[in-house]
Amino acid sequence: MNKLIIGRYLPGTSLLHILDARAKLIAGFYFIFILFFAEDWPAYILLWSFTFWVMHLSGVHFKTYIRGVRPLIWLILFTVCLQVLFTAGGEIYFEWGPVTISQFGIVSGIYIFFRFVMIIFISTVITLTTKPIDLTEAIHFLLKPLRIFKIPVEEISIMLSIALRFIPNLLDETQKIMDAQKARGTEFGKGSLFQQMKTLVPIFLPLFVSSLNRAEEVANVMEVRGYQPNARRSSFRKLRWKWADTLSLVIMIFLTVGLLIMNTIV
Amino acid sequence: MVLDSTNPIIEVKDVSFRYDLRSSTETLSSINFSVQKGEWVAIIGNNGSGKSTLAGILLGLYKPQFGSVTIAGYELNEETKWEIRKRMGIVFQNPDNQFIGSTVEDDVAFGLENLNMPYEQMKMRVYEALHMVDMYDYRHADPTRLSGGQKQRVAIAGLLALQPEILLLDEAFVMLDPKSRKDLLKTLQKLKSRHQLTIISITHDMNEAASSDRIIVLKNGTISSIGTPKEVFSKELDFEAPFTEKLRRILQMKGRNVPNTYMSEEEMVEWLWK
Known part of the structure; x- marks a missing residue:
């Protein structure tokens, strides 16, 4: 359970910790939205420098973010592969039935990879710097309409x-039940996959019962x-809206303008 | 509604209750008692004697098949239960499950939020209540960082913030160590005399029961005796008695000339020093 970084909050005093949860949520979603308008490498460089700047501001070590990407890496690589294998156009390097590896495919595969990682980084920045309860409060506020x-x-x-x-x-309780079952002779993480799954039953049943109670x-x-x-x-x-929160949204507008300019360069 | 001072704040008349209507065994049968304002009443009894069911009935969680309950001048029913709950609060046994808010101050505020109280007033009440139970320094802490005793304190603060007239404790101190138990009892005694609180504590702890004004003993769903700790402990011999009573009985067995009735801690000390 400790490995999961996504959705975790790390207490801190950085500028990002102080920002209003609503501002972070709006800016985060907006960033993911404009990400899809980046067409070429200059735009990507701009967005990446923004992402790194925000990550630096959060005061959280870069390694933590890498750990956040790790559980999703297979999903990302799978998507990238699909993109590479099934996009045609430009110079073609390899062709076999419907499968083509083309110049365009590789380029868009790389873009998708970076887009994915950026989305994870940015959402991790938000959850790492915002208390879950503030996040729910912000969701509450934004859903009001x-x-x-x-x-x-x-x-x-x-x-x-x-x-x-x-x-x-619930985590405590799971641990307690696991200990209790271990004391009764259950071995976890041993045997075939099917056997391993079977050992989960004596955990989940008591857990369900106690959760319902x-x-x-x-x-x-x-x-x-x-x-x-x-x-x-x-x-x-x-939730208190401060000038810094307004400023963060203004920065997002500048970023959009910058992105549009970058798109026209190449 | 203005209360006549001679009128009891809680009046339970002829209450009978069974969980399963098909069975003939009643969990509670023909319960009658009343509690005066500012009184501390302990309800004791073995497991399955119907103590917690009685608490559920007083709170309006269960509806008795017969009889009536009148609290603070309202007869308890579906319409009046919200009015009554504004005046009465309960602390349950499990400290975790009654911690609704995500931090101490949020939890204390939960009941006030339900009353749609304005923010400024809420803030005052929350901090006041936290000071009363000595938890102000922990106001930003989340429940995982608190001990069981501290969580029970927060639960009590959550009730005090509502400024209730009646406090119900349903085995509230079972999970606490003896020291926090003693501290909390002292805090409650203080609050009771200062704010004219009525306290009903359901308990297994005879020392807790001994510090009450009156004890109600439940046996198999009926009241087997009711009276001051003195009267009850000298009459009900099959209960694990509080420490002083045990001492008295042993001394009596050894042929010492002890008084024949239950003595409080001070009385016992006084007698021993003679």
């Missing part, structure tokens, strides 16, 4: 925050503490 369509935004956000709140408890208890607590779905609630957690 959907209330017109009768989407229960408040309930979704409280669900998200409670789910996040109980992740450590926990859920009922939590629901009772919430009800007793006066939580009524559909009722108006105030919020103790306040």
Whole structure:
């Protein structure tokens, strides 16, 4: 569990930690959006320098980001391969049935690889520097307009925050159950793949049972503490929009302009 | 609604309850008792005697088949239960499952958010409550960094922030070590006398029960005795008695001339020093 970097929060005091979660979320999504308008290498260089700058600002070691990419590397390489093998155009180096390795294919494969890695880097920057609870609060805020369509935004956000709140408890519980089953003689990570999967059953069954019991208890607590779905609630957690947040969005506009200029160079 | 001072704050009349309507065994049958404002009442009984069911009924989580419950002047039913819950809070046994917020201050604020309280007022109430239980320095901590005792403190702060009239403790101190148990009991005693709190504690801990004003003993779903700790401990001999009572019984067995009734810690010390 400790290997997973995506979705993790690392406490810190960098400028990015201080930024409002809404600003980071908007800027992040916007960056991923404009990424698809980059057509040539000058544009990619600009976007990469921006990505590195942001990563540097976060104060988190570069290695951490590399670790974040690692679990996804096969997915990325698979996509790149598809792109390389099935794109025709330009000089053709190899041809076999529908499979062609062409100049255009290789170029767009490389672009896709860099695009993918950039998306992971940027989203990792956001989750590493933002408390999950602030992120849910930001999602809550940004989803608010959907209330017109009768989407229960408040309930979704409280669900998200409670789910996040109980992740450590569930991990603890999993560990406890695993220890208990080990004490009873279960061996994990041994035998064929099928056998390994079978040893997971005595973990998941008790885990499901205890989670359901926990859920009922939590629901009772919430009800007793006066939580009524559909009722108006105030919020103790306040997101504060500062000038730095506005500035970060202005930087995004500059980046867009820069990107458009770079696209016209070649 | 203005309360007449002679009217009890909680009145339970002839309450019967069974979980399974098909079976004839009642979890609770014909329970009658009342609690005065500012009183500390302990409910004791063995496992399966119906203690926690009684708590569930007082909170409106379960609906009794017979009888009525009146709390703070409201007769408990589907419409009034939200009004009653504004005046009554409960601390459960498991410290983790009642921690809803993601940090200490968020959790204390949870109940206030549900009341749609404005931010400034909320902030005041939250910090006040955290000071009362001595957890202010931990206000930004998340639950994984707190001990069981600290989480129970936060749970109590969450209730105090609501400024309730009644506090229900459902085996709230079971998971705590003796020292935090003692500290918390002291804090509650202090709060009770300062704010005229009514406390109902459901417990196995006879020392906790001994510090109450009155004890209700449940046996197989009925009240087997009710009275001051003195009366109850000298009458109910099959319970694990609090330390002073055990000492008294042993001394009595050895033929010492001890008084025949239960003594509190101070009384015992006084008597021993004679």
